Amino acid sequence: MRSVEEFRTGIRNWLREQLGGPFARLKGRGGPGREHEAFAARLAWERHMAAHGWTCVGWPEEYGGRGASVEEQIAFHEEYALADAPARVNHIGEHLLGPTLIAHGTDAQKARFLPPIVAVEELWCQGYSEPDAGSDLANVRTRAHLSDGRWVLNGQKVWTSLAHESHWCFVVARTRPGSRRHAGLSYLLVPMDQPGVRVRPIVQLTGTSEFNEVFFDDARTDAAHVVGEAGHGWRIAMATLGFERGVSTLGQQVGFRREFEGLVEVARRNGALAEPGVRDALVRAWTGLEAMRTHFRRGDVEPSVAKLYWAGWHRDLGELAMRIRGAASLTAESAPYELDDWQRLFLFSRADTIYAGSDEIQRNIVAERVLGLPKEVRA
Structure with a gap:
C-alpha cells in the first residue's frame, strides 16, 4: 500500500x-x-x-x-x-458533475459521460442561477417538458462560468407544471452545441468574461439525460453543491498563502510594512490563514461555515492589497484596461462572497441547519 x-x-x-x-x-x-x-x-x-x-x-x-x-x-x-x-x-466536470454522476447517475449515464470527463474531451458548465433565482435556487423558472422522448427546455440562466467553452451543461429546470419551490425540479444534462442554446458573455469588473448568460429556446436533450428521478432534482442539485465545496478547496489555500506572502513582500518593498496598522492587518490575515488551514485539514468545518470563512478572508486580502499599494492601486497597468495581479485580486474576490451560495444564504443555512433556529418566513 x-x-x-x-x-x-x-x-x-x-x-x-x-x-x-x-x-x-x-x-x-x-x-x-x-x-x-x-x-x-x-x-x-x-x-x-x-x-x-x-x-x-x-x-x-x-x-x-x-x-x-x-x-x-x-x-x-x-x-x-x-x-x-x-x-x-475541467474543474466543473471533474469536481462537480463527475462525483454527482458517480453517486446518483445510472450505469448508462456513467458509461456515457464519465470517460470524456477523465480524458478532458468534454467540458461542462453549471446551469443553476437565473435573473430571479440566484442564491435562492428553489425559485428557478426555466422549465422543461417531455415531447417525443426528449426534454424541451425554455428559460434563461446567468453567471454560467465558461459556458462559451463548454460542450454540456447540467441544468436545474422545473418539469412539473404548477410546482413551487423545491418540488417539481429536475436535474438535466443538456448539450450546448444546438440551435436552441445561445450564450452571451457578461463583461466583468476585471474586463474579462468568464461568466455568461445562457438562453434556452426549445433546446432539447434525451429523456434519459435526467439524473435521479424527474421532479426530484433538488436532492441532486444539493449533492453537487456539496462537492463544489469539497476537498479541491484545500488546494486554493496554497494559492491564498502565495498571495499573502507576495503581499508581505510588496509591503516590505514600498515601506508600508513599517506602518503599525498595516503590520497588524497582515498579522490578522496570517492568523486567519493558519486557522483556515488547521480546521479545514481536520475536516471538522461545516461546508457553509467554510465558504463564509474563506470567502470573507480572501475579500479582505484584496482590500488590504489596495491599502498597501496605495495610489498605485488606482492606475491601470496600461490602456485600455490592463490590470495587475493585485487589482484583479481585489475586483474578482468580491465575487467570492456571492458564487456557490451568497453569504446571506450561507448564514441562513448555518442558522437553520446547524444552530436549529426557526426557518426564515417566506411569502
Whole structure:
C-alpha cells in the first residue's frame, strides 16, 4: 500500500518534469479574472495530464480515477498549487458533475459521460442561477417538458462560468407544471452545441468574461439525460453543491498563502510594512490563514461555515492589497484596461462572497441547519 508521501512525491516529480518542458510557459496562467489566458494551451495541458493518469485522482479506479484517499487528494491539490501549474479548465466536470454522476447517475449515464470527463474531451458548465433565482435556487423558472422522448427546455440562466467553452451543461429546470419551490425540479444534462442554446458573455469588473448568460429556446436533450428521478432534482442539485465545496478547496489555500506572502513582500518593498496598522492587518490575515488551514485539514468545518470563512478572508486580502499599494492601486497597468495581479485580486474576490451560495444564504443555512433556529418566513 502506497503512503501519502509516496503519492505526494510522485505528483511533485511529475509536475516538476512536465512544467520544465514544453508546458513551462503555462506556469501561473489562468485563474480568477484571467480565465481567457492561453485557454487552448491549458486545455492541451490538461489532456496531457489525463494521458498520464493525473485527472480525476479522487474518483474510484473503476471510473478512470486513481482512487486517491482524502489525504492524497489534499496532497495533489497542494503540490499542484505549489508548482504554479496553470489553472484547470475541467474543474466543473471533474469536481462537480463527475462525483454527482458517480453517486446518483445510472450505469448508462456513467458509461456515457464519465470517460470524456477523465480524458478532458468534454467540458461542462453549471446551469443553476437565473435573473430571479440566484442564491435562492428553489425559485428557478426555466422549465422543461417531455415531447417525443426528449426534454424541451425554455428559460434563461446567468453567471454560467465558461459556458462559451463548454460542450454540456447540467441544468436545474422545473418539469412539473404548477410546482413551487423545491418540488417539481429536475436535474438535466443538456448539450450546448444546438440551435436552441445561445450564450452571451457578461463583461466583468476585471474586463474579462468568464461568466455568461445562457438562453434556452426549445433546446432539447434525451429523456434519459435526467439524473435521479424527474421532479426530484433538488436532492441532486444539493449533492453537487456539496462537492463544489469539497476537498479541491484545500488546494486554493496554497494559492491564498502565495498571495499573502507576495503581499508581505510588496509591503516590505514600498515601506508600508513599517506602518503599525498595516503590520497588524497582515498579522490578522496570517492568523486567519493558519486557522483556515488547521480546521479545514481536520475536516471538522461545516461546508457553509467554510465558504463564509474563506470567502470573507480572501475579500479582505484584496482590500488590504489596495491599502498597501496605495495610489498605485488606482492606475491601470496600461490602456485600455490592463490590470495587475493585485487589482484583479481585489475586483474578482468580491465575487467570492456571492458564487456557490451568497453569504446571506450561507448564514441562513448555518442558522437553520446547524444552530436549529426557526426557518426564515417566506411569502
